[in-house]
Amino acid sequence: MIQLFKNQLLTKVFWISLVLHVLAAIFNEGYHHPDEHFQIIEMASYKAGMTDAACLPWEYESQIRSGFQPMIAFVFLKIFSAIGISNPFFIDGFFRLLATILGWLSLLYLVQYFVKSEKYISNNVVLLLSILIWFVPYIHARFSAESVSGSVFSIALTYWLNKEKVDRITLWQYFLVGFIMCSTFLLRFQMAIAVLAFLAWLIIVYKINIKQFVVFALGNILMMLIGLLTDYWLYNEWTLTPWNYFYVNIFEGVAASFGTFPVWYYGYFILLKAIFPLSLIILVALCYYIYKRPKDVFTWVVFIFVFIHSLVAHKELRFIFPMLNFLIIILLWSLSVLMNAKWYHNINRSIRMSFWGVCITLNILLSIIVVFMPANEMIPMYRKLYSISKEQNSITIITLDEDPYHQVGLDFCFYKANNIQLLKLNNLQEAIEYLKENKQAILFTSNKDRPDKLDANCKVLYQTIPQWLSLFNIGDWISRSRVWRLYQYDIQ
Numbered sequence: 001m002i003q004l005f006k007n008q009l010l011t012k013v014f015w016i017s018l019v020l021h022v023l024a025a026i027f028n029e030g031y032h033h034p035d036e037h038f039q040i041i042e043m044a045s046y047k048a049g050m051t052d053a054a055c056l057p058w059e060y061e062s063q064i065r066s067g068f069q070p071m072i073a074f075v076f077l078k079i080f081s082a083i084g085i086s087n088p089f090f091i092d093g094f095f096r097l098l099a100t101i102l103g104w105l106s107l108l109y110l111v112q113y114f115v116k117s118e119k120y121i122s123n124n125v126v127l128l129l130s131i132l133i134w135f136v137p138y139i140h141a142r143f144s145a146e147s148v149s150g151s152v153f154s155i156a157l158t159y160w161l162n163k164e165k166v167d168r169i170t171l172w173q174y175f176l177v178g179f180i181m182c183s184t185f186l187l188r189f190q191m192a193i194a195v196l197a198f199l200a201w202l203i204i205v206y207k208i209n210i211k212q213f214v215v216f217a218l219g220n221i222l223m224m225l226i227g228l229l230t231d232y233w234l235y236n237e238w239t240l241t242p243w244n245y246f247y248v249n250i251f252e253g254v255a256a257s258f259g260t261f262p263v264w265y266y267g268y269f270i271l272l273k274a275i276f277p278l279s280l281i282i283l284v285a286l287c288y289y290i291y292k293r294p295k296d297v298f299t300w301v302v303f304i305f306v307f308i309h310s311l312v313a314h315k316e317l318r319f320i321f322p323m324l325n326f327l328i329i330i331l332l333w334s335l336s337v338l339m340n341a342k343w344y345h346n347i348n349r350s351i352r353m354s355f356w357g358v359c360i361t362l363n364i365l366l367s368i369i370v371v372f373m374p375a376n377e378m379i380p381m382y383r384k385l386y387s388i389s390k391e392q393n394s395i396t397i398i399t400l401d402e403d404p405y406h407q408v409g410l411d412f413c414f415y416k417a418n419n420i421q422l423l424k425l426n427n428l429q430e431a432i433e434y435l436k437e438n439k440q441a442i443l444f445t446s447n448k449d450r451p452d453k454l455d456a457n458c459k460v461l462y463q464t465i466p467q468w469l470s471l472f473n474i475g476d477w478i479s480r481s482r483v484w485r486l487y488q489y490d491i492q
Contacts, residue, residue: 004108005115013127014111017136018104023371024137025100026093029383030376033318034408036144039065041092043234044073045414048081055413060235064245067234068186068227069145088415089383095143099151103140106151107131107325110158114329117165120336125356129281130331134366135274138375139321149187150322153194156180157297171215174208178219184322185220186227189245190309191322195220197304201297260313266306269317275366278359282327285334292337298326377464378407381484382415384462388442389417396421396441398431404444404484432458435489443487461486 004011031037038057045051047070059065073095080091111131120126139147160177163169181198184191199216202208208216231241249255271279290299302323309319338344344352374380381404389395397404399422405412423441425431431443435458442461463485 005112007115009123010111010115010127010131013131014108017107017131020132020137020367020371021100021104021140022097024141025097027372027374028096028138028141028370029089029092029374030379032138032142032144032375033316034410035059036142037412037414038410040069040073040143040145041095041414042410043070044077047071047074047234048077050077051413055411057410062244062248063231063235063239063241064248065234066186066189066227066241067230067232068183069148070234071230073143087386089379089386092379092414096141099143099147100137100141103136103147103151103325106154106158107136107140107328110154110325110329111332113158113162113165114332117161118333120332123339125360126332126335126339128360128363129278130328130335132363132367133278133282133328133331134363134370136324136328137367138370139324142321142375144318144321145188146318146321147324149184149191150324152187153181153184153191153322154325156184157198157301161297169212171212174212174215175219178216179223180219182220182223182227185242186223186230188322189242190319193305193308194301194322197301198297200304201300205295205297205300255312255314258314261315263310265315266310266317266320269315273317275362277355278363278366281335281359282331285331286327288334288337289330298329302326302330377482378404378412378484379415381462381464381486382412384486385420385442386415386417388461389420392419392440394419394421396423396438398434398441398443399424400427400431400445402444402446432489435487439489441488445485445487446482457489458487459490461488 002011004014034057038055039059042051042055042057043060043065046053046056053060076094076098077091080086080094085091114120140151141147156177159180160169160173163173181191181195185195199213202216203213228238228240231239267283270283273279274282286302289296290303293299305323306320309315385395385397385404395417397420403422403424405416405422423434425434435441435443443458463483465481465483
């Protein structure tokens with residue numbers, strides 16, 4: 001085993017983390033939010049001539065999405081096309097694996113810096129509830145603007161910290177850090193907050209000189225020019241996507257139309273989504289770190305980033321995903337300090353062990369569940385249909401009220417094979433008659449189509465929940481859940 005750290009336990013934990021990351025990349029099919037798909041994959045697919053412009057989101061017409069990440073995806077799509085790989089699910093998995101490896105390496109790089117610079121406790125509790133906290137592989141596996149920009153920013157900041165620790169940073173290195181950090185802005189415009197927070201720390205706390213400031217700014221400017229070129233490539237005309245984004249979302253109020261929340265809502269999001277009591281540990285660790293280390297660069301970046309996002313009316317938990325790696329460092333440091341505190345050791349040992357036992361057990365269970373679950377239940381069904389389509393010259397999918405490929409107001413063109421045809425019928429009886437006459441046809445249903453009324457010869461090809469869950473259908477909760485099924489008529 002390659003020794004990543006002098007500490008063997010930490011090395012083992014990171015190898016376990018890599019396994020969990022790769023499993024998440026394989027099994028977390030789909031997207032966390034539609035933007036992850038439509039603003040990257042579908043745009044790149046459109047530019048590669050693989051899908052139609054009708055599949056593009058409104059952001060394309062408004063020209064508010066940077067062309068930077070879609071161009072990266074476009075390059076890989078062209079490479080796969082050149083070597084004869086066209087399976088969209090393989091390509092999608094590759095993008096997840098790419099994001100996963102980038103995320104894992106960025107965290108490894110950051111933690112390697114941290115353990116050389118700070119005192120910490122290396123035990124099962126600290127490492128399991130920081131580096132192996134359950135949601136890390138899932139977030140890193142997203143080929144989304146939030147995940148990728150966070151990983152890249154983490155790498156750039158760690159590079160600067162490493163250079164500053166061992167030697168005086170050269171002007172070239174300031175230029176390089178500015179150049180890389182600005183790429184995170186092109187990935188996600190809100191990363192300007194993180195870049196400016198770091199710059200404010202450089203000026204106020206670290207006290208860089210004017211020459212270093214100018215060189216750092218020049219690195220940003222060069223990357224902005226590259227971003228301008230990628231925008232021209234994406235929209236076929238010169239445009240300033242950062243300005244378009246700001247104008248549409250702020251002045252025209254489009255962002256607020258997706259829902260508004262009070263200032264304190266990110267705390268509530270974390271408390272709810274990170275699962276109690278793990279979420280409580282995260283919030284306490286975050287507040288404690290900021291309070292105890294007000295001049296620390298991670299404090300400046302994380303606090304300012306979350307604070308500014310809190311002032312914006314529209315809030316989503318994914319907006320603060322870019323701070324993930326720094327949260328791991330905060331947990332690692334705060335838990336280490338906690339376990340060295342005198343008051344902590346005054347607590348009855350059995351109480352302490354029971355609490356940590358509950359937290360670790362919950363974390364392990366959540367990790368197992370999350371790495372093996374698809375991020376979106378639709379994608380495995382699309383994969384099933386794609387697989388069937390490759391075995392037949394054409395495939396007819398019967399629909400009633402809902403089009404399986406038209407969701408969140410848009411068409412999932414990237415996953416749909418060219419030989420798949422949709423046929424809309426009026427009711428289940430018509431569908432059953434059609435299936436009897438066309439044994440290769442497939443019926444798509446949701447719960448509202450009342451699939452319980454189907455002919456007994458209609459056999460389930462696929463459903464979006466495991467069959468064994470029906471054994472626990474207490475109170476008939478499945479009928480009230482969103483469940484999609486594929487049927488074929490089968491007479492034995």
